[in-house]
Amino acid sequence: MTTQELPITLGLPLDPPPPAHGCGVCGALARQRAEYAAAGNPSRATDCSVEIRNHPHDGSAS
Numbered sequence: 001m002t003t004q005e006l007p008i009t010l011g012l013p014l015d016p017p018p019p020a021h022g023c024g025v026c027g028a029l030a031r032q033r034a035e036y037a038a039a040g041n042p043s044r045a046t047d048c049s050v051e052i053r054n055h056p057h058d059g060s061a062s
C-alpha cells in the first residue's frame with residue numbers, strides 16, 4: 001500500500017500563499033501579484049508568491 005501525500009510543487013503553486021498580516025512587504029507583494037495576474041502575467045505573479053512565501057517573519061519585526 002502506498003500513501004502518496006507528497007505535495008506536487010513543480011514551480012506551479014496551486015495555493016498562492018496569503019500575505020502575512022501587518023507586513024507591508026507581503027502586502028505590497030500581494031498587490032503586485034494581483035496586478036500581474038490581472039495583466040495576464042502568471043509567471044510574474046508566481047514570483048510574487050515565492051517572495052511572499054520566503055519572506056522571513058520572526059515575530060520580532062517592528
Ligand SMILES: [Zn+2]
Nearest residue numbers: 020023026055
Ligand atoms: Zn512579510
